[in-house]
Amino acid sequence: MNDIDFECTECGKCCHDLRLALTVTEAIAWLERGGRMELICEAIPWPVEPEPGNAQAEYKRARSSPAMSGSLPVRISIVLAAAFEGACPNLRADMRCNIYEQRPLVCRIYPAEINPFVELAPQNKGCPPDAWQNKPLLRQGVLVDAATVEQIEQSRRANQLEAPLRMQVCTELGLNEAALANEGFVMVSPDSDALLSALRKIHASGQSQDAAAQWTFVSNRTGTVETLQSVGAAGHLVETSVVGNARYHGFFPPS
Ligand code: SF4
Numbered sequence: 001m002n003d004i005d006f007e008c009t010e011c012g013k014c015c016h017d018l019r020l021a022l023t024v025t026e027a028i029a030w031l032e033r034g035g036r037m038e039l040i041c042e043a044i045p046w047p048v049e050p051e052p053g054n055a056q057a058e059y060k061r062a063r064s065s066p067a068m069s070g071s072l073p074v075r076i077s078i079v080l081a082a083a084f085e086g087a088c089p090n091l092r093a094d095m096r097c098n099i100y101e102q103r104p105l106v107c108r109i110y111p112a113e114i115n116p117f118v119e120l121a122p123q124n125k126g127c128p129p130d131a132w133q134n135k136p137l138l139r140q141g142v143l144v145d146a147a148t149v150e151q152i153e154q155s156r157r158a159n160q161l162e163a164p165l166r167m168q169v170c171t172e173l174g175l176n177e178a179a180l181a182n183e184g185f186v187m188v189s190p191d192s193d194a195l196l197s198a199l200r201k202i203h204a205s206g207q208s209q210d211a212a213a214q215w216t217f218v219s220n221r222t223g224t225v226e227t228l229q230s231v232g233a234a235g236h237l238v239e240t241s242v243v244g245n246a247r248y249h250g251f252f253p254p255s
C-alpha cells in the first residue's frame with residue numbers, strides 16, 4: 001500500500017482541455033453561467049445480470065440505466081460533462097478559480113480518484129513533480145483528508161442516483177445513439193438552451209421514464225457492427241466522426 005504526499009502548486013494545468021463530469025445541479029449552474037456541456041454516451045451489452053459479488057459490474061450497473069438495443073438488453077452510461085478546449089472559462093489569469101466556493105465536486109476531489117477501481121498514480125495526473133510533496137494525501141493507500149473522502153462519496157452517490165435522470169435528459173433531447181463501451185464514446189453537444197430547459201424540467205420533477213428506451217450502437221468498425229447485429233442489437237457504422245452535433249470518438253482505427 002502506498003503513501004503519497006501532495007500540495008497543489010496552483011499551476012492551473014488541471015483546469016485546461018477538460019470534460020468535467022457534473023451532477024445535474026452543477027450542470028444547470030454551469031449552463032446558467034454560459035458554459036458549454038456535452039453528453040458522453042456509451043452502451044454496455046447486458047444480456048444477463050452478473051453474478052452477485054462482481055463488484056466492478058455492480059459499480060457499472062449502479063451508474064447506468066437499462067435500455068434495449070433491438071432485442072438485446074443493454075445498459076447506457078451517460079456523463080454530463082462540462083466541456084472546454086484550452087482554459088476553463090472560470091480560470092482567472094492568476095490561475096485561481098473564479099467560482100472557487102461553487103466549483104464542481106470533481107474539481108474539489110482532484111487529484112484523488114472517484115472510481116474505486118482506479119488507483120491514484122501521480123504519473124497519470126497533470127500535476128508537476130514538485131506538487132507531490134509536503135502534505136500527506138494517501139497513507140497506506142487511504143486518503144487522509146476526511147473532506148475529500150466525503151466529497152468522493154457525495155460524487156458517487158449523485159452519479160448513481162442521477163443515472164435515471166441523465167437517461168431522461170437524453171430522451172427529452174431525442175438522443176439514442178451510443179458507442180460500444182471500451183471501444184469509444186458518442187459525444188453530443190446539444191443546444192445549451194435546450195439542455196438547460198431539459199435539465200431544469202427533470203430536476204424539478206425528479207421523475208424518470210418507466211419504459212426501457214431503444215438505443216442504437218454506433219461504431220467505426222464493421223466487425224463490431226456485424227457482431228452486435230448478429231445478437232439482435234441495432235447498430236450502424238459511422239462513416240465520419242462528426243454527424244450534426246454528435247461526434248464519435250473511437251479508441252481504435254476504422255476498419
Ligand atoms: S471550475 Fe475552477 S477548479 Fe474547476 S476546472 Fe474550472 S477553473 Fe478549474
Ligand code: SF4
Pocket residue numbers: 007008009010011012013014015110111126127128131
Ligand atoms: S495540476 Fe495539480 S498542482 Fe496544478 S493546479 Fe491542478 S491540482 Fe494543483
